Amino acid sequence: MKELKAKQRNLLRELIQKHKEACDYLEIRLEQSAESGLVFSGKELESLTQKQEQGGYVRALIKGGWGEASFNDLSQIESYVQQAIQSAKRIGKGTSQLASVNGVEDDVALDLKEDPRTLALEEKVKLFSNYNQQILKADPLITSSRVGYFDQHKILWIANSFGTNIVQEKLDLAGRMTAIATNGKNSQAYGTTFGSSNNFGVTRNLEKQVTKACADAVELVKAPKVKGGSYPVVIDPILTGVFAHEAFGHLSEGDNVYESEQMKQVMKLGTEFGRPILNIFDTGLTTGSRAYMKYDDEGVPTEETPLIKEGKLVGRLHSLETAGKMKEKPTGSARAMSYKFPPICRMRNTCIGPGTSSFEEMIKDIELGVYAVETNGGQTNGEIFAFVASKGYMIRNGQIAEMVRDVSLSGNVFETLKKIDAIGSDYTVRDAAGGCGKGGQWPLPTAESGPHIRIESAVVGGV
Amino acid sequence: MKKIIQKALKKGADQAELFVIESKDQGVLFENGTLKKIEGSQSQGGALRVLRNGKLGFATTTDFDSEDSLIDQAIAASEFGSPFKFDFAPNAEFKELIPFDPQIETFDEEQMLNIGSQAISHMKAYDANILSSCSIGKSIQTISVVTSNGCEESYDRSYFGFSLSGQLVEPGNFLENYDGIEQTRIDFDLGSYLSSVIQPFRQGRKNISISSGKYQVILTPRALSGLFLALEQGLNGNNVAKGISPLKDKHSQKVLDERINLYADGTLKGTASYAPFDDEGTPSQKNILFQNGVLKNYLLDLQSAEKLNMYPSGNAMRRNRLYMNRDYLELPSPSINSWVMDGGARQFDEIFLDVKEAVLVDQIMGLLMSCQVNGDFSGTISLGYHVKDGQVTGRVKDCMIAGNIYDLLSEVHLQEISQDQRWILGAHGGTHMLPTLFLKDIFLSTK
Known part of the structure; x- marks a missing residue:
């Protein structure tokens, strides 16, 4: 990963250097991401997904006109830089007004308390399956559930003509656990949710919150509608x-x-x-x-x-x-x-x-x-x-x-x-x-x- | 693509399905009255579903050079799934539906810039204080579905999108409106969108305050498309199969007013949802949902159809849940392509002239959060007018509408359906062909 990070940073540095003279501002971003997610719906594990993506985005500003291109064929990156510049040239007829900033060089590593990537898929499934079971067993009025979770790891590169050249790693994870209660024709949902950018630990020990969400769903389904x-x-x-x-x-x-x-x-x-x-x-x-x-x-x-x-x-x-x-x-x-x-x-x-x-x-x-x-x-x-x-x-x-x-x-x-x-x-x-x-x-x-x-x-x- | 399917079978899958979308887009954007940017994009993405011991695994990628990792990930995910009983699409007969307008090839930036300039100058000429934005874009896509059951289909799709919006900020008053279209054919009538976007600026600059109470309410096609979010949840085959839809045991029964005929139609030439098959490879059809108020069918994908022992209805879509655009990253699920609703006996203008007092509702905010599977909804009227003796008297603000979609569409509230329908950009995506509804005794809360 270290090699990839450095390689792409150099690539962006070269491309910016080569094309920046043609533009008032030039910016290239690249991204590589991997995501896992799961959804329990009622008793079923409705989906378990794994996603990988890569791609980039170029913006060129010339005389107030923007030319932009997004792509996921990384082998053609320079042609997209050229395309963006062409587009900007075509419509730029005024003056570019962009705040000026100092270029930044940085390599931002993750600083994690608990990394979801160290867990086998099986462990995540088990953890959320337990919460799902807890919901389904909580009360006779609870007829269904929805438990969703995802984590996403990204490497982001950004380089621009101010001299900025940064690579950042990011983690994002979040989920929601919802109890659905039904009473005759009426059904109501109540959930508890979590999210973090540095700790899978936030997904643990949520039993109390889940119990409370179940109780709320059951109470809500019996509650009257508010009068407007x-x-x-x-x-x-x-x-x-x-x-x-x-x-x-x-x-x-x-x-x-x-x-x-x-x-x-x-x-x-x-x-x-x-x-x-x-x-x-x-x-x-x-x-x-x-x-x-x-x-x-x-x-x-x-x-x-x-x-x-x-x-x-x-x-x-x-x-x-x-x-x-x-x-x-x-x-x-x-x-x-x-x-x-x-x-x-x-x-x-x-x-x-x-x-x-x-x-x-x-x-x-x-x-x-x-x-x-x-x-x-x-x-x-x-x-x-x-x-x-x-x-x-x-x-x-x-x-x-x-x-x-x-x-x-x-x-x-x-x-x-x-x-x-x-x-x-x-x-x-x-x-x-x-x-x-x-x-x-x-x-x-x-x-x-x-x-x-x-x-x-x-x-x-x-x- | 076939190679990936075969490899997946070799690696242990009992069945496999690959969905691939490749897209080249071009567009121009005018923002706040000036030409802002030209953008282009190239994208490709694929989604693999595998079934192994009845368990489903799903993985996506943008990089087909790493097909092994795509397959391994899908197989790994299928370790834990719940057992499902359904099959990926077989080889089927498709109607000759070609959602490709050859004119797209020559539709270039020059023409896009032209349309945009016309639209922006028209708005400025009407009132220079209205800040307008306009986007025009085209896309050429190839969509393919290949399964291990013999489905091996692909189609090219052209896509044209136009949207125009205007914003006016006056002391104590923001007024915004938009209109546009998405379709697979290129030709469109710019004039009709210009007058539609301008209309509220003619009628809505004066505010009228009304008190809480029951009103006659007129729902425009756009407002109706928003409220249909609640109906879509009830018609969704997954919710029916789970037993949480109020329509679960209502098949072949009269549920709505007998004047209501409602379809999900993917076979209307030139429209955005026109396609030979859905995102699982099931042939497109005109799916009759309600006929004379009787529930005839649900929105069904392969899985929910299997569970309900019915036929898939060509309504499996892979789409972003907020913006409703096609997205290979999402699993297919039953979803509306185009709402199409029959008109009634009289023209809108004729019915409108008879109106004594009503609130005309065109845009409702907050439905995405409030619509429930039981049909309940609640939202804020973000664009609505007070009507007195067949005339709009001004704009109604600080007003909320709440109720249940099944009640609205029953004899209790439904007064009349306009004969004229209109293709509209749905409040929550898609394009729909809907009439205007006249409803009675609708409770509105105001400040």
Whole structure:
């Protein structure tokens, strides 16, 4: 592997050297990956898969025009470099505006607590088979299960005309274990999830979490649907993270702003987005998280980027291009899901910083409200966010009351951020299966973190 | 390819199946009103499934020089699988369906740039404040399925994609819309997409607030394609076989309103899902799902068909679960190719004129997370309008719709189906031919 790493680095160095004069910017990425995955569905081991991929992506920038090529026939790499340059030449008619960075040379090795590649396939199957059995035996109302796991090892090379030449090894692993309970015509699922970039150990000793997910599925299938309407809402740390991601994170991605005069007004640094208790940041530095990385996919060192500080907008997530055009600093947020895609502005671990409230303080004044817990995912179109909680509880007279199902929350991003009126001190980092989708690139591993928060009012979908 | 199958058998597989997709793509992208990039890609990938002692193993690769490792990995994976009883595709008769438009060869960057420039200038001319983006692309693909049971088939596919979007940001108001098409033929009518993308900018700049309650709801083809995610889960042969679909024991029974005729159709010439066979080598067909509201069939791949003792329906697809594009990295599973639904008696315009008060829903956000196998869904209306006396009065925001797809499509809620249908880019991938539905008594939650 060491030889391969060095060989490809040299190849990229030569290609960049040879062709960089023709371009304002030239970048070549290569990737080699191996993945194992398994899915139990009910009693069956539905699939056990092994995947190997290799390929590359070239981007050339000439006079503001990009020429790009992706390929997996590595023997023809130079022809794709030429193709990208030709394409860029053809459309470049303006000026290239790219943030300038210092070239970086690095060889980033893995630093693992437990390496999934040292385990035989059989051991992984056995581990997850045990969890699957545990779910299926947990309760008579549990009729099925879904247990999924994957691990992926990647070697990534990136070289560009700033002089950057990096090879990085990366590990990504994640999974979800879901219990499906059926009661008459209704069925409901509840799961527990995990993820890591440095430790297979996170998959062990999850029996307690699995037991709890089973109990939740059984309770949920008997629970009534939430009644739709507008409520004060308290959300748990996991949903808070998703809220930070959907309601604000996407808006702070530089490519949503950099070419729109209207958006530049909306997203002007210093604008008040929330009350002084609100702090939001996005970081690539969370060791062990699925969102951890030393460099982004443009070879820029990653960082912790403050986005909202004491309620005011202070930053955004940039690629070289968006930073260049906005005359701001790149933030190490340009990410590509694989060699098939270009790097674009993406989140890493998006967090709402801790506050000072306790959970009891948050709910004690709510006469009728909803406590929404964990998540089945979220979505945004910039102005409106929507997410689905895994379960909910009514809050009645300052107390947590009955469980309710089908809790979806929606609201206007700008209004809702200002309606956050209490932030808990119980900050939690969360890694989960799944990932973020944007521009055809999904699932990109991200993480979300935060404490409990209270929103004065949000629309809850229901019937 | 045959060599890999034979080698797999020699290494211990009882049956083997190789799916290979090779693709050459070209495209141009206009972003925020300017020409941004030209891109090209070359890709090849293969997926091998083996059955050994009834156990299934799956492996994929992009590098066919390492075929031994592909085979070894698939065989290794088949050590642990659960026993399945099904066979890979046999040698079968295929209808002469050729999803290849020869014009694709000469459809070049110049033409793509031309279409894009026209689209962008049209948007700018309508309103310079609307930021528009447009992508045009083509692809030439070869898709092959070879099995140890005698299936040895391959077809070339041309593919043309166009999408256009516009975004307007005004104080307190974001308005976005998109439209486009994916198809195997090249020709298309740019004009119809231009007017479709612009429509909300004509009608949706004024916001109307409504209170929570029951409304008449008009679902456009695009909104309907989103809600059909819930229906697809119920029709999915795997969910039926597992016993978790509400349709599991409803075959040949009336489930929906008798005006509903719904198909999954892979035989419509020129459309994106037009192909001689599916991703397991089963011949494409017009799969009748509901006829006069009666459940006639499910979406079935080889495995679920075997379990249910039915015939595979040509609906096995290998696709990315979020973007629904074809992906050899995924195992085949029952999936919708194109929803096709019959229209009703009256034209949309005629029915619309009779509307007293309604909410017209065109885009719903959050369905991917909320749709459940039991048919329940819940989502945020991200593009919708208030309608009064046959006229759009403005845009409705901060409004959620929730319910159950089987109820929506029953006599309880279904009022009328428009006669006119339209090919649309599905809210969650694919292209579909759907009418507009007029529904009554739908509960909407608002702030």
